Amino acid sequence: MKVTLKEISKQYKGKYALENVTAELENGVYGLLGANGAGKTTLINIFVGILKSDKGQVMINDVDVRSLGIDFLSHIGYLPQFPQFYKNFKVMDFLRYMCVLKDIPKEQGEKRAKELLDIVNLSDAADKKIGALSGGMRQRVGIAQAMLNDPDILILDEPTAGLDPQERIRFRNLITKFSDNRMVLLATHIVSDIEYIANDVILLKEGQLLKQASPQALMHEIEGKVWSVTVAEETIDKTLDNLKISNMMRDQDGIHLRVIGDEKPDALAVNVRPNLEDVFLYYSSEGEQW
Numbered sequence: 001m002k003v004t005l006k007e008i009s010k011q012y013k014g015k016y017a018l019e020n021v022t023a024e025l026e027n028g029v030y031g032l033l034g035a036n037g038a039g040k041t042t043l044i045n046i047f048v049g050i051l052k053s054d055k056g057q058v059m060i061n062d063v064d065v066r067s068l069g070i071d072f073l074s075h076i077g078y079l080p081q082f083p084q085f086y087k088n089f090k091v092m093d094f095l096r097y098m099c100v101l102k103d104i105p106k107e108q109g110e111k112r113a114k115e116l117l118d119i120v121n122l123s124d125a126a127d128k129k130i131g132a133l134s135g136g137m138r139q140r141v142g143i144a145q146a147m148l149n150d151p152d153i154l155i156l157d158e159p160t161a162g163l164d165p166q167e168r169i170r171f172r173n174l175i176t177k178f179s180d181n182r183m184v185l186l187a188t189h190i191v192s193d194i195e196y197i198a199n200d201v202i203l204l205k206e207g208q209l210l211k212q213a214s215p216q217a218l219m220h221e222i223e224g225k226v227w228s229v230t231v232a233e234e235t236i237d238k239t240l241d242n243l244k245i246s247n248m249m250r251d252q253d254g255i256h257l258r259v260i261g262d263e264k265p266d267a268l269a270v271n272v273r274p275n276l277e278d279v280f281l282y283y284s285s286e287g288e289q290w
């Protein structure tokens with residue numbers, strides 16, 4: 001499976017939400033990373049056909065999805081950023097209902113729904129009303145419904161919102177297992193959601209594609225630009241001027257800073273190995289400083 005997002009543009013009130021975005025996706029996990037308002041949801045909505053682009057094409061295996069019509073949807077599993085559920089539905093009944101909408105044969109749907117409830121750790125909640133679930137449990141119902149039709153392409157917009165740390169780990173493992181021979185596109189501004197599982201990161205900034213590369217390649221690109229330095233409590237306000245700080249930690253030796261920048265921030269600063277959060281900060285916050 002190959003998807004090409006080709007020269008996609010979308011404007012709202014004369015302002016670009018996406019400008020000429022081109023990306024190629026094959027099987028594997030893709031992290032769509034960007035700050036709030038970068039254009040992630042707009043790109044996903046265009047991808048799944050909820051929104052029309054002003055310009056550009058979405059192609060599957062070099063065929064424009066517009067010519068595939070509704071057949072295109074059978075390839076897709078989709079979790080929106082703010083899924084709306086019928087609160088009076090019981091969990092299992094909701095999944096049955098989604099099976100009907102997705103045209104999944106009854107027996108097959110029943111089996112798959114039960115399997116997925118087990119996978120997302122909700123078997124015990126099958127007969128609970130969705131309205132009575134916690135936010136994280138609801139999110140897991142959303143993840144399960146996106147996988148019901150065993151899609152070739154799974155698209156998840158901020159899927160870990162509301163999940164606790166243990167659920168996030170389960171979720172990441174689930175995505176890795178699921179991505180064998182499939183494509184997963186996962187939009188997030190939470191770097192740790194994708195740092196260890198994405199084969200490729202698509203970095204959006206203010207509607208433009210900034211980078212598409214593996215996390216390793218992105219981290220490699222900013223080697224020599226991430227610094228560690230410890231400063232005294234008294235000098236911290238002065239030190240923070242004009243620095244981009246990715247982390248601060250205080251202990252008895254002073255304040256340990258992780259600094260992003262092309263220049264060595266202090267005579268005593270030493271280079272440290274970049275992580276994906278440093279990459280995000282390096283590109284997303286260029287020009288913004290403490």
Ligand SMILES: Nc1ncnc2c1ncn2[C@@H]1O[C@H](COP(=O)(O)OP(=O)(O)OP(=O)(O)O)[C@@H](O)[C@H]1O
Binds near residue numbers: 012035036
């Ligand atoms: N329906 C709309 N009308 C007007 N402007 C919109 C609309 N939808 C999105 N925008 C604007 O388009 C830009 C991109 O928004 P989008 O929701 O795609 O970003 P995002 O990266 O998904 O952000 P977030 O992480 O906050 O969900 C933003 O400036 C947003 O304000």
